[in-house]
Amino acid sequence: MRMRAGLIPGLLFVFLLASSNCTSNLHSLEGRIFFSVREDFVNDYSAGLPHILLEMRTEKIYGCCNNRLISEIVRSGSFIAVNLKGVLFPEICLTALGPATSRDFLDLPEGVYSLNFQQWSVPDRYTLTVKKDAIEITPMLSTFTAPEYTEFWRYPENSFAYYCGTLTQTAWICDDFAAHLLGEIDLEEFHFPDTGEICYPPSGRGHYYDSPPRYFKYKKEQDFDLAGELLRAYAERLIIPNQGTTIGIRNWKNQSYFSF
Secondary structure (H helix, E strand, O other), X not given: OOOOOOXXXXXXXXXXXXXXXXXXXXXOOOOOEEEEEEEEOOOOOXXXXXXXXXXXXXXXXXXXXXXXXXXXXXXXXXXXEEEEEEEEOOOXXXXXXXXXXXXXXXXXXXXXXXXXXXXXXXXXXXXXXXXXXXEEEEEEEOOOEEEOOOEXXXXXXXXXXXXEEEOHHHOHHHXXXXXXXXXXXXXXXXXXXXXXXXXXXXXXXXXXXXEEEEEEEEOOHHHHHHHHHHHHHHHHHHOOOOOOOEEEEEXXXXXXXXXO
């Protein structure tokens, strides 16, 4: 369908007006920008393969916790430019203290990249190395940005994390169910290095006893579902409802099973 020429100036005016309204709430950046490059999922409830993303937050704390950090990300081959624009104040303020934040997913295969943050005339520069098992950030010139960490351990394929929290007198349950899993499924326990940030969430809190997370690899997809069935049966047999015990497993595709 052909658009009539007389409509173009009117539509252009509406577009410019909308753009002006959007940028009118854009405020200059104050303080440093903290960032991380890691693997994560679209949200807490989405299952699927993890993706590499760039997360940023402002050093400045605002009165609205839903302020957005606005940037433009341009990638050309192994060069990634992050042009920082400012902070967008929302029309509706969620009144809780917090930084302005952003999350942008990056389609990055394994390789070495130049990661630049542009705010003033001289950019901050980093070398970003994406490996099969880890993501590394090496500062080259850093003035107004800072990485949250310089090493991130990615999700190993066919892996899951095991969490357990309970009462002090029933702490034996944590090791008991782990031994039950190892006895029923062909699993390999592994450990992440002591340095860097781990992809899986840390251990839960709020129990009298919280066991450190344990990590396992399985042979095939059905093994994780079997682990979930074993957890369900174990909970029905040994875990008294509302006694303060929680056992959970979460795998590399953001799929989870819990004892409740």
